[in-house]
Amino acid sequence: MSDPVSSYYPGSEPSTARADEPSLAAPLALLLPIHALVWTFAAWLSRGNLDVQGDMIENYVWGAEWQAGYAKHPPLFAWITAAWFEVFPHTDFAYFGLSAVNALAGLLGIVALAGRFLPRRLAIAAGLAMAVSPLYSNLAIKFNANSVLLSVWPWTAYFFVRYMQTGKRSAALALGALAALAILGKYFSIVLLVALLGAALARPQWRARLLSVDSLLVAAAGAVVLFPHLRWLVLHHFPTFGYAERRTGGTLPAAALRFGVYTLAQAGYMLLSFGFVVGLVARDRLHAAKLILLSHVRPSLHRDLWCLAIGPLMVVGVIAVGSKTQMASVWGMAQWFALVPLWVAVLDRAAVRLEPGRAARMLCIYWALALAASAAVGYAGATRNTDDAAEPRAELAAAVHALWRERTGQALPIAAGSVHEAQSVGFYSDGQTRFWDIAEPETTPWLKAEDLARQGAVLVCPNSDAACVRKAASFSHVQPISIDVAKKAWGMVLPARGYQLFLMMPQQG
Known part of the structure; x- marks a missing residue:
């Protein structure tokens, strides 16, 4: 396969492209900000407080000091919180709005990434399918070191693919800066960087790009963005490393078992998205479902997206088991940025007809159920006087x-x-x-x-x-x-x- 320089791979333009694609894509794209607004209201209805653990208020009081690092984590999510509340009122509703906007930014990143391989309407459909996952809805409402990666990882992957495909220096600089921001979000982002490196080495054209002189721009941009935090680490004797180290330890069998549980949890997180994509299929949904499942274990169906979709899980497994870390399922909530694009691209290559126009009806039903369930949860919590509500x-x-x-x-x-x-x-x-x-x-x-x-x-x-x-x-x-x-x-x-x-x-x- 030759090195692509356009949004689509030569010789693999999706068979379902239509002449009226722009007119169809525009109303589809509007569903994403509506989704963010719905989940802002849903969170406000279901929660009497921001979060029981206190992560979200901790974000603010740390970020308001504008330090280059903090005792537990690197500073990105605290900076974002402080910047948001320089503009918006200090209320729960405004904070839930920040959480929803962060998830929206990630979904737009998924659409942009999918757009490197798919026509626009199918790329947006991939973003909408990801939007219904708990990862970008209920779990995303708790803004912290895990959920901030929902916005950063997809855009890092997008500029990685853009640089690999085009070799543009602007893409290299953006990739380096975003990779550093991912690290500033959470050190767990080393998983993403190793996975992207593996993807580059696995593809001959990408490997050649990785070894080019222009890749020094990636390292340079990353070093500039990371420098203040690295300096802070040295001056303060690496306190965040100590906090991270306390999360490791245990036995090898326990770590392997926990990784198995972690993987099952990830599959559960993606069930709604799976159902959403299958629901967009015009005919023979059983065949489409089989193709989607097969795409997880057959890289040849779409090698580039397969590396991006499955690579992070493989890296997590090696690191988690090797370091005997008891993985929490939410640590990997950002890792599936390429999975739904993989599903849609595999279906498109197989000439399975998708009807993205169905997304609006499906989302309206989803939103109604989400708001009703949120109101029920909030009311029940108040009547039972639970801590999160009362x-x-x-x-x-x-x-x-x-x-x-x-x-x-x-x-x-x-x-x-x-x-x-x-x-x-x-x-x-x-x-x-x-x-x-x-x-x-x-x-x-x-x-x-x-x-x-x-x-x-x-x-x-x-x-x-x-x-x-x-x-x-x-x-x-x-x-x-x-x-x-x-x-x-x-x-x-x-x-x-x-x-x-x-x-x-x-x-x-």
Whole structure:
């Protein structure tokens, strides 16, 4: 096969191309932002708080400091969060909007990648099919180090393919920059880079491109983007490496078993997308389903996309088992950027007729079910008083800020205490409140204990967190103020929860 220089491979133009493709592609493309809006509302309906684990508020309080690295992870997702809330209000709905936009950016990347091998309408259909997977819907709503890769990996793969196909220097520079951004999202992105390297080495034309002088531009662009973080790592003695190392360990059989479970979970994540693609088939859907399943184990059906689709899973298996890592299924949520394009390309090569126009009807049904289920989940959580639905994080923050302003006439400068509660006080603010970790101050080096004494701070602890109350009392040397805070949801006032507030007044003069 010759080295392609256009959007499609010579000699393999899809047999289902139509003259009216642009007029069909435009309304299909509009379904993607509608999908993002639907899932913003779905998340808002189903969740009384951002996430129980507190990852999303942690993103913000870290990112607001604009550091080149943080104690647990590299900085990309924290930067994105901080930048978003420079523009949008500090509300749950706006945060869910960020999550949905991140997923939308990834879906557009999948469409762009598919467009290197397929006509536009089928490339968009591939993106729509991926959109219904939990990876780009329900799981994507929790914006963190895993979900940020949903947007970065597809675009990295797109510019990789574009550079391999065309050799353009602009594509090489973009590839290097995006590969570095993937690493800045999560070190797990080494999986993507190894998989892309393997794909380049496996294809003769791509291998020649990889070994060309212009590939130095890829390395140069990546080095420029990574340099600030690498410098931070050296200056701070590689704290993120220590956090990552704590996620490894165990026995070889346990790691192999866990990888098997991981792989089964990935298959489960893709079931809805599989059904969506089969639903687009005009005739003989059983034959189409068999072809899709066969595409996973027969690279010859489409070698280029097969390497991109299956390569990351192979790399994950080698690394996970070799390092004895107990893989969490969500770690690989970004790795399937090329799988649906592979399915569609294989069907197209086999002259299986797809009708992308069906996507609108299928998505309308999907959206209606998603919104109804989300409302049911949210209402049930409120009636059962579960933590994710009833914990009054925003209400607590409002009470703390109001009390501080009443006592001082100023905006609250610093929040500390129990991590989730203090970080919530930082997030649900006017952007001026910073977070300090009283239990592990080394993780928030941008503030010192003397800053709290000089600027003033509120230490907030749930009544149930006795360790926090003791630590806050010992640190602040002030008497606590007890408050009860309740959340209102679905027309109900949920049971109140009690907190202890330690107000450290700012020094005068």
